[in-house]
Each structure stands twice: as C-alpha cells, then as structure tokens.
Amino acid sequence: MGIESVLRLDCKNFQKKQWMPIYRWHQVLLFTIRVLDAILTESKQNHISEAAKEPIRLLLGLASKVAKVKKSPEKLFCILNMHRSLFDATPILTRAFDAEFVKIEVGGVVAALKDSARGMLLELKILVQTYRPQHELAQGSVLTITEFLMKYIKLLVNHTGNLDPILCQGQADDLLNIEGVNLTGRLVSGIIADLESVVQESSSYVSEGLKFLFLMNNTDFVLRQVEESDVRLMVGAQWIKKSHNNIKQYMRCYLCSSWKQVVHPLETATTSSEKRLKNSFLKIFYPTPSPLRSFESALNKVCKSQMHWKVCSPVLRVELRRSVIEYVVQAYRAYRDNLEESVSGDLEDLEPNLKSKLTDLFEG
Template sequence: MQQTAADDKIYLVMGGSEIHYYISLGWALQNVPLHKTVVLVYIFRPAFDIAMLSRVVQPSDNFLINAYRRGRREHVLTSSELHVRAEKLIVENDDVAAGLLDLIVQHQVTTLILSSMIDRIYGSEGKILEKLEKQAHPSCSIFYLHNGNLISTRQEHDNVYAVETYDLPSFGSSQCLSGSSNNTGDTLSSFFRDSCSTGSGFDVSLLDNLSLENTTSILHDTRFSVVFDHESLNTFKGETASHLNVVGQSQEFHQAFHAKCVEMGIESVFRLDCKKFQKKQWMLIYRWHHVLLFTIRVLDAILTESKQNNISEAVKEPIRLLLNLASKIAKVMKSPEKLFCILNMHRALFDATPILTRVFDAEFVKIEVGGVVAALNESARGMLLELKILVQTYRPQQELTQGSVLTITEFLVKYIKLLVNHTGNLDPILCQGQADDLLNIEGVNLTGRLVSGIIADLESVVQESSSYVSEGLKFLFLVNNTDFVLRQVEESDVRLMVGAHWIKKRHNNIKQYMRDYLSSSWKQVVRPLETATTSSQKRLKNSFLKIFYPTPSPLRSFESALNKACKSQMHWKVCSPVLRVELRTNVIEYVVQAYQAYRDSLEESVRGDLEDLEPNVKSKLSDLFEG
C-alpha cells in the first residue's frame, strides 16, 4: 500500500457497548473530512464471550457471531447515507494491543483513534494504552476519543498533549473555541490538521464560549457536594483518600464524583504539558479555573472531615501543579480572546485564597500565589495593549460591497460586553502597573475608561474604512456599524459605562448619516423632476435652451436615473430590520414627493395623458436594502 493512500484513511477503533459504537460513529460522521475515508475497526476476540441479548454467547454460536458481523455492516451503511466514506475492518485477536499493533504495521496506519476507556472496556488495566504508546510505530499518530475530545499523548512528539472539542450529535455537546493562530503544529496528524478551524484574529466565533462569560465563583456550588472515595480520587494522585472519613458513601455518589471529574477534564488539565502551547491545548486551559476551585473544594472537605489543620505534601501537589501551569500560561504570547481565560484564572485564585491559606502557610500564599497573580495581571495588561494595536492597525480584508457590519465591529462589541462582565477582575488589574495607554478616555471606572477607549478606536476604524467606498454606500456603511454598536450597548450593561450623552450622540449620528445617504444617493435621481417644477421664468429659460440643445423629457431622465440607482444599490444591505424599514420609507417618501410635485405642476390635460408611475416607483424602492 502506498503511503499517500494510507494517509487518506482514518482508523477508528470501535469498542464497548452499542452506545459506545454510536458515540464514536457520531463523532466520525461529524468531524472526518469528506476527502478522508474512515475505517471502522472492530476487535473480535474468539476466546472470549460475546455479550448479546442479555445472555452470554459462546464463540461456537456461529449464527450469533454472524449477526455480530452484520451489525457492524450497518454502521458502514449509516456512514454512506451521510456521505462519509467508510470501510469496515475486523481484527481477530485475543490480545487487543497485539491486534492493534499488527493493524498499524500491516495497513501502514498513520492516524489511529480509539476510546480512552479501551482498557476499562476490555479489562486490561492500562496495558493496551501502555503498549500502544511504547510499541506503535512513530509514524502513527494515536488519538484517544474522550468525552468528545481528541487527546494525543505520544511521547515521541514535542506536542505531548493536544486536544480539540467537537459536538457529538444526540449525545450532548461542548462548544469549541479555536485559537487565533493558524499554526496547528507539525506533530499533529494530517487528519487532525484538516479538522482544525483557523479563524482570523477578529472572528467573533472565538468568543462564543460560555466559560468566557462565567465570572461567578463555583466554590460553594452544591453540585460538588459529593462523597469522595479512593477510586475516584485517582485524579488527585490517590493520596487524599487516607484523609477522608465521610459517612454515607454510596456507589451513586462515587459515580457522581467520577462523572464530574470526567466532565471537567480534571485529569487532562493536570497532565497538560507546558513546553509548547498550541491552540488545541487552550481547550484544556480554559478549564483551569474550574479545576482549581474543584480541587480546593476537595481539600476543604479533607480539612473539615479530618479535623486537622495540615495535610500531607502529596495532597498539596495538585495545587502546585495548577500554580505552575498558570505561571507558564501567563508568560506565553496569547491572542486577545484568551484574556478572559486569564481573568477567570485571576478570579479563581482570589476565591481560593482563604482555603489556600489554610492548606499552605501564609508565606507560601503571599509569595507563590501572589507571584502567579502578578504574572496574570501583567499578562492581561499586555493582551489589552496588543488588542489596541491590532484595532488601530486594522484594515478590511474584503471589499465593502454591501456596506454591512465589519467583522471587527462584531468582535469588539462582543469583547466589550465580556470585559464589562469582568469589571470586578479588571479594575484591580488596571489600577496596577503601566496601564495609562489603555485609559486615555474618561469613564465611570477603570473598566469604563478601557471600554470607552476601545469603542473610540473602533469608531476611528469604521470612519477610515468608510472612505474606501462610494459616497452613498459610505453613509449606509456608517449607519450599519454605528447602529449595531449602539443597539448592543443599549441592550447590555455597557450602557452604564458609556453614559446617556454618548448614547444620545450616536442616535443623532445615525439620523445624520441617513440624511446624508438620501442626499448623496437620490438627489441626482429627482433632479430632472425638481428642475421641471421650478418657477415659470426658469422653465421658460429651459424651454428656450432646449431649442438649441435637445434633452430627454424630465420623466424619461427620472426613470433612467431611478433604474440606474436601484441597479447599483441592488446588493446594498441594512442589517437592522427596524432601520431597513425606516430608511426605505424615507427613500420612498423623498422620491415620490418629488414625482408628485412634478405631476402637480403639469397642465391638467397633459397630466391626464401621462401614465402614473408612482406604483412602479414604490415597487422598485421596496426591494432596497435586502442585500
């Protein structure tokens, strides 16, 4: 088999119950690129029982084994129906790890995906994953599908840990927030690179993550009031179990705790390698503040239940790992949308300080935790300065043919709303260090000054961008962008930051832009009619001139100009439905009024011989601004 052909195939190991099959299949149907072929790998162990229909079936029951094979064909048919290229491959081997290693060699597999629960499914106590990590050919990129995440842990790679979150149809979802960098890293498989999104620096979808908006503490969330047992506390290295003496332990509580660990990705964050941050790893970093507070909750329970004021160094290790990770995160270059990850980390450390003081001595909290907080503060200010530079140097990447809202406008408005949600975190950060360049406009507080400055920079960008288009489209463009910002401000707490005067001024600006649009786009259209309805002395002069310089009739000139204007504005768009109706009404009134004035100026006998163009005019103008 040629290597290029092998690269075009993604090998997805299907294992466990039927629900596991369909979770894996659902992920593949959602995420495998159309130009790739997904090979569904089923592991059949002849020497072991096959569970089916609530009874144990021995391998000698050939008719049921055949049914097993037929059921797997249904998965291929399902893939085909959804236009995903799929093949089926059954590996027959009592030793699952050996079977997969042979598969990699025989088929020159370059991308292998399997469930992170595979050891539990086959009761191998970690041997499958360990063997694959150590013995699989280095050319094969191995990923584990865990709770909708792709995880890579091959030690041969520089990128020891990478993750991407996808939506799993019908089985719950988690939102994906891509980083702004286009570099996905050479260590990822070709499939992994193809699956990555590479949004621009001002892609508003980068801010569509609910964790960015979470500014409230989860420290006292009752969902975390569960019983901890030794097995569940493997996430915390297991040493904490000896400190727990909690009554009423039950399997349900144990399962609830374990499920919460999986949901939050706690173990993944603890294992995160900091040597080389890439955009896939940020999916884990966004969970840092949840993991810290969850860990603090566990330690608080340990202290309370054991009635001791100190605990072993091993139990403190998760906190040290998290602080070390936060310190490294603060030092790396980050794109602006990751500011909210930093702010959530800052808030989490603030909320955790009282319990940290109980767990560690005050000197440790002052030096270690204080050092991390200072680094996060510096990082946040640096990211805001970087944002300011990016905004001030922004140029539209596409021609503004419709006059609609700029990408940067949508991004910054969402960004500003998130900033206001984090006022409690931002004000202390902005009052320290060098932040004067961010606070050059007056405001109700430091965050208000920051927000006002960003809005002022955005308005400068919009004004400059408007100079790149024609006169009429320019004012429509200004209407769209100013109205979008104004509506979003009025509907959020940002209005408290900018004040009533700012809001009133923008309302007036929109009205002026609409008047300027009418004048620049439609005055030339009605001019032939207005000229024909001037004073009798001027009409006599114009009639005399026509003897020597014949011109079309006013109505013919008007119709020609109207058709030309409507055609040129066919793709122009007003984004707000309310403004669209208002502006369209203004245009119709402006043009129809000039037409009616012209008809009224004609002799009654002449007027009766003319076709009434008003219905046709209104019909043409009613199609404007739809884009």
C-alpha cells in the same frame, strides 16, 4: 471566539486542542480547594500536611507558564478565569497553608496573571488600531471585526469585578485614555472608540453613497449590541444619544449623495411660467429629454448600481427604505402638481411603480 483570525494574528501555536486542558484549570483548582476545605472541616485543624501542597504547586506552576505565553487576546479569558479562581481560593489556601507560602507562591502567580492580562489587552488595542479591512466593503455591510469585537467587549463587561483590580490606575494608563464609570468602563469605551476610528477610516475606501450606508450599518450594529447588553451601563447615555444622532446624520448624507441627482431633473423643472415658456421656445431648436424621462433614467441607474447594497438591521432597512421613498415620491408629486391641469391629467401615475421599485433596495 476566532477574534485572532479576524485580527490576522498568527495563532498557530494556540490551537484549541492544546488549550482545552488549560481552560479547565480553574475547575481543577476549585475541586482541589473544596477537597482541602473538607479536610480542614473534618479534621478540625488549621493546617494540613506538606504533601497537600504538591497539587497546588503543580496548578500554580501551570498558571505561571500560561502567564508567560505570547500576548494572545483570545486567551485573555483563560487568564481572567485563573486570576478570579486564585482570588476566590486565597482564604482557604491561607487557612490550609502558612502565610509565607500564600504570599510568595500564590501572590507571585496572581501578579504574573495581572501583568499578562494587561499585556493581552494592550495587544488587542494595538491590533484594533492598526486593523485594515480586506474585501469587506463591496455591499457596505457590517465589518467582521465589528461583529467579533462587540462579542469580545460584552465578555469583558461580564468580567468587570475581576478586571477592575487588574486595571488598577498607574499600571494600565495606556489602556484607560477615556473617562468612564469604572476602570472596565474606561477600557471598553476606549476599545469602542478605536473600533469607530477603524470604521471611519475604512469608509474612505468606498464611493460617497456607499460610504454613508457602510457607516450607518456599522454604527447601528454597535449601538444595538450596546443597548441590548450591560455595555450600555459602561458607555453612558451621552454616547448612546450621540450614536443615534450619527445614524440620522449618515442617513441624511446618504439621501443627499445618492438620490439628490435622481430628483434633480424634477426639482429644476418646477420653475416660473415665464422660464418654462422660454424653455419651450428653445426646445423647438434644441430638443432635450423631458424632466420625467431624465428622472426615470437616473432612478433606474441608481437602483441598478445599489441593487446589491445591504442594510443588515431589518429595523434600519425599513426606516431607510421609507426615507428614500418619501424623498423621491415627494419630488415627483411636487413636479406633477406644478404642471398645468391639462398636462398632469394625461400624465401616467408613476407613484405605485416608484414605491415598488424602491422597496427592493437594501436586501443585498
């Protein structure tokens, strides 16, 4: 998955080549269990010879060693597969061997795998909570950790049936600090909350306008990943509603911080006729740029500064672009409608040009 490189974890001792045989461990166990089951069925015996324990002992020994390695979030799913395979194999192992062997040797490895899984999840939470992005904020796009962590979370949800027994209350309280529909739901909600904190803190490193675009992009990405997967069943309708509201709020804040200064000359120009006459008299002695010229200058400046800003979601990009166009064009129309007919009639219609210029935004 590459989650460890994203979290800047030293993973040189966990190369893919070294781990591929270990990832196949559960397949080997499954094959061995099928052979044992076939022998028991054919021989119509309740137990088989001591020699048959040897391959099982070898597999258990490898699983025990894997459970002791450095707490590596990327290897969590290997641990989960081992745990699930042993759990599924226990009924046949109990039939094939004595209860003492299963209780001590198999039970000991299962307990070690559970401890290892909890340790890996705790390491993941710590790495996420202490994560700080580097050189990722220039365009305001989705953080790499946001993309990878949502993939990771979806895999966790696929292991719900296996994770719930591992996250039994009392042994994993430091992982379950948020309410949820089940133990895995509490874990997932907590990791998402940690990610949201990372995004919020990261947003303080960029300018005001880009800050809200960045928050919009990351919140929208997380929300879409949740709504398009079973994660939505874990976080609940309330979280989904809150995220939709947050995106709307970020959009309003973006419009205000980036475009209010653009339309300001037009808005201030729509004043009473008395004030306009007074200003016209003063302009004889103190000439100032026309509101329209100031507006165009501010518009060009903002468009130029935001030309490389990016909105990743095509749906969100269209919605935000439409909001910006409405915001700017409304101010322009109000200014034009407020002018005297003789003046507004001679005024060039800038609306098509405005829409064309604003349509180029947010492509990155």
